[in-house]
Amino acid sequence: MTEVAHTPPKLTFQRALKPVVFVLCLGPILWLGYRGIVGHLGANPIETVIRYLGDWALRFLLIALAVTPVRILSGYTPIGRLRRMLGLFAFTYVVLHMLAYIGLDRLFDWNELWKDVVKRVYITVGMAAFAMLLPLAITSTDAMVRRMGGRAWRRLHTLAYPAGIAAVIHYALMIKAGFLQPIIYAAILGLLLAARVFKKA
Numbered sequence: 001m002t003e004v005a006h007t008p009p010k011l012t013f014q015r016a017l018k019p020v021v022f023v024l025c026l027g028p029i030l031w032l033g034y035r036g037i038v039g040h041l042g043a044n045p046i047e048t049v050i051r052y053l054g055d056w057a058l059r060f061l062l063i064a065l066a067v068t069p070v071r072i073l074s075g076y077t078p079i080g081r082l083r084r085m086l087g088l089f090a091f092t093y094v095v096l097h098m099l100a101y102i103g104l105d106r107l108f109d110w111n112e113l114w115k116d117v118v119k120r121v122y123i124t125v126g127m128a129a130f131a132m133l134l135p136l137a138i139t140s141t142d143a144m145v146r147r148m149g150g151r152a153w154r155r156l157h158t159l160a161y162p163a164g165i166a167a168v169i170h171y172a173l174m175i176k177a178g179f180l181q182p183i184i185y186a187a188i189l190g191l192l193l194a195a196r197v198f199k200k201a
């Protein structure tokens with residue numbers, strides 16, 4: 001009788017982790033697409049799209065920043081391999097959020113956009129957050145880590161924290177009521193920053 005090759009369950013789980021998380025990360029955008037198709041975007045669809053993508057951009061940013069503390073606390077090292085993918089998803093949702101605003105709300109009127117950047121502080125701060133995330137996305141490949149050297153790469157990638165702070169400030173400045181959500185995001189970010197400082201000490 002031929003013996004059937006058997007993969008240990010732990011290995012199967014580890015191998016499935018990344019593709020499963022990848023599909024889960026696509027969930028919010030697929031859900032938004034579905035809501036668009038069935039016409040469930042509310043009375044102001046453009047505002048709904050911009051806000052929905054902004055919310056998910058911030059959530060993914062915090063989830064990506066949480067990977068290392070969760071890995072250390074849980075001792076489950078394979079989680080570490082999700083960090084780059086989650087960071088890139090955060091960046092993708094930021095870009096979609098920004099594009100929705102520039103394309104759907106401002107209709108690619110660059111003059112109007114520039115006026116917004118100069119006049120509306122929350123847009124200026126949002127742009128600053130984007131400007132900090134851009135070099136992180138560009139240098140996210142293994143080749144870039146090798147080219148820059150681990151130390152310089154790690155130092156550059158601490159920019160994710162000020163980007164997170166700017167993103168929370170952008171949110172807090174933009175709303176007129178209901179400050180609970182940005183306060184919750186700020187508290188989570190504060191904990192993640194504290195975990196980082198604690199790890200270094």
Ligand code: HEM
Nearest residue numbers: 047050051054055057058094098101126127129130167171
């Ligand atoms: C890291 C970058 C960014 C993050 C994480 C982020 C996140 C958010 C969040 C969470 C909101 C509030 C959503 C809600 O009310 O539920 C928001 C609103 C908004 N963001 Fe961003 N944002 C970022 C960058 C930008 C940039 C670069 C722009 C424009 C150039 C922008 C334009 C807007 C606008 C216009 C709104 C308000 C929409 C409205 O008035 O309803 N954001 N953003």
